[in-house]
Amino acid sequence: MKKTLLQALGIIILSGTLGLAVNGFRADGIPWVENWQAKVLNEQLTGGLPAVSLNEAREAFEGGHALFVDARDPDFFNEDHIPGAINLPVKNFDLVFPTLKEQLLAAPRLITYCDGANCEMSVELTEKLLFAGLEYVEIFTGGIQQWKAAGQPVVSTSN
Amino acid sequence: MGQDRQKGHWLTYANAALVARIVLGCVFIYASLDKIRHPELFAEAVYNYQLSPEVAVNLVALWLPWLELLSGALLVLGVWVRGSSLILSALMLVFLAALGINLARGLDVHCGCFTTQGSDPLTIFTLFRDSLFLVLALFLFWLYQIKRVPVRFSLTGIFRRN
Numbered sequence: 385m386k387k388t389l390l391q392a393l394g395i396i397i398l399s400g401t402l403g404l405a406v407n408g409f410r411a412d413g414i415p416w417v418e419n420w421q422a423k424v425l426n427e428q429l430t431g432g433l434p435a436v437s438l439n440e441a442r443e444a445f446e447g448g449h450a451l452f453v454d455a456r457d458p459d460f461f462n463e464d465h466i467p468g469a470i471n472l473p474v475k476n477f478d479l480v481f482p483t484l485k486e487q488l489l490a491a492p493r494l495i496t497y498c499d500g501a502n503c504e505m506s507v508e509l510t511e512k513l514l515f516a517g518l519e520y521v522e523i524f525t526g527g528i529q530q531w532k533a534a535g536q537p538v539v540s541t542s543n
Numbered sequence: 544m545g546q547d548r549q550k551g552h553w554l555t556y557a558n559a560a561l562v563a564r565i566v567l568g569c570v571f572i573y574a575s576l577d578k579i580r581h582p583e584l585f586a587e588a589v590y591n592y593q594l595s596p597e598v599a600v601n602l603v604a605l606w607l608p609w610l611e612l613l614s615g616a617l618l619v620l621g622v623w624v625r626g627s628s629l630i631l632s633a634l635m636l637v638f639l640a641a642l643g644i645n646l647a648r649g650l651d652v653h654c655g656c657f658t659t660q661g662s663d664p665l666t667i668f669t670l671f672r673d674s675l676f677l678v679l680a681l682f683l684f685w686l687y688q689i690k691r692v693p694v695r696f697s698l699t700g701i702f703r704r705n
Contacts, residue, residue: 388688391626395617399609407582407605414582414605420590420597434583 411449411492412520415440426525430507433514434522436495438534441524444495445536451491452524453513455498455505464538466497466531474498474509481516488513493520500529560686561695564618567631567679571615574657578608581659588655594641610634618683621697628683635677642670 407413419437426435436444444450445466452469454461461471470487472480481488488494494513498505506523513521524531532538578585586604589595595603611634614627638656645652645665654665656673686692694700 385688388625388629391623392629393626395613395623395626395630396610399613400606402613403605403607403609406579406609412583414586414601416601416605417598418586418601420600424590 415443429501429525430510430523433507433510435525436522438524438526438530441495441497441526441531442534442536444493450493450495451488453488453494453496453509454528455496455509456503456528460499462541464528464532464540466528467537467539469497472509474505474512477509477512481512485516488518493522494518495522495524497524497527497531500527501525503527556686556690556692557695560683560692563679563683563686564621564624564628567628567676567683568615568617568619570676571611571631572619575608575612575615577658578604578655579612584659585655588653588659591652591655592641592645594644621694622699624694624697625684625687628680628687632677632680632684635673635680639670639673639677642673646670 404416422437423435426437427433429435441452445452445468448468452466454465454469454471455474456471457473457475458471461469461473465471470484472484472488496506496509496513498509506525506527510521510523528538582601582604585608586601589604589607590597590600610630614630614634617623617627618631642654642665646667652665654669656669687694
């Protein structure tokens with residue numbers, strides 16, 4: 385029985401190591417620990433669409449494995465946006481989407497945002513992107529307001 | 544069965560164990576794949592069961608599918624069969640308990656047993672199906688651990704012969 389228990393222990397350790405290692409290497413890996421209650425509340429805000437918290441947005445930004453998509457009008461985008469973000473104003477979605485389609489499809493993960501929790505543009509944009517066939521789209525519900533309040537970097541585009 | 548000594552008879556404990564090993568191993572390999580592909584969705588399924596502490600939800604979601612995959616694969620390959628059948632028996636007991644508790648609570652959760660998406664509702668049938676898997680896992684453990692049945696077509700056996 386001792387040998388059997390050792391085998392079982394070996395399988396448990398090996399599978400745990402494999403699970404965590406593979407998760408560390410994949411683009412859509414998940415954090416080891418997550419605030420699920422906040423996440424579920426967040427998703428209720430977005431009508432069930434996948435949402436990310438400030439921490440998750442920050443991790444994705446620092447890891448460089450997500451493309452941020454700003455849903456606001458170009459004027460607001462030019463004023464300040466998350467570095468590396470692209471502007472896909474939800475108002476002009478049909479016009480702008482074809483020009484950005486390749487870039488959006490090439491990204492392993494998309495995170496949409498707009499002003500903050502009270503704006504619905506990121507939710508609308510996410511619905512449109514999912515409808516257009518994009519797979520990994522999430523909403524950063526805190527938006528640019530929460531991002532700036534947390535001292536995260538923003539850039540502006542001069543025309 | 545019980546006629547292992549009777550040469551030429553196909554219905555032996557070793558053959559029964561071989562079939563059970565491959566069936567159960569394949570079931571667990573199959574069950575693990577979608578969960579490994581969609582860790583976030585599986586984590587949500589784990590959270591919805593409301594049985595794991597919040598801090599452990601993602602770790603369980605990352606570890607469990609690999610435990611299923613590894614145990615299933617080892618069973619099919621005939622390697623560490625006693626350890627893997629012990630693990631699968633324990634896993635099925637835990638799954639059955641989780642399913643039973645949520646059925647009793649009347650929570651409308653998805654089973655998350657074979658797929659992380661779509662409809663995989665939790666019903667009495669799920670309990671029945673998983674009970675069969677538990678019986679199969681316990682049967683295998685009994686054969687290999689208690690009856691000490693030889694492991695047929697094992698990877699280690701093949702290497703040893705060559």
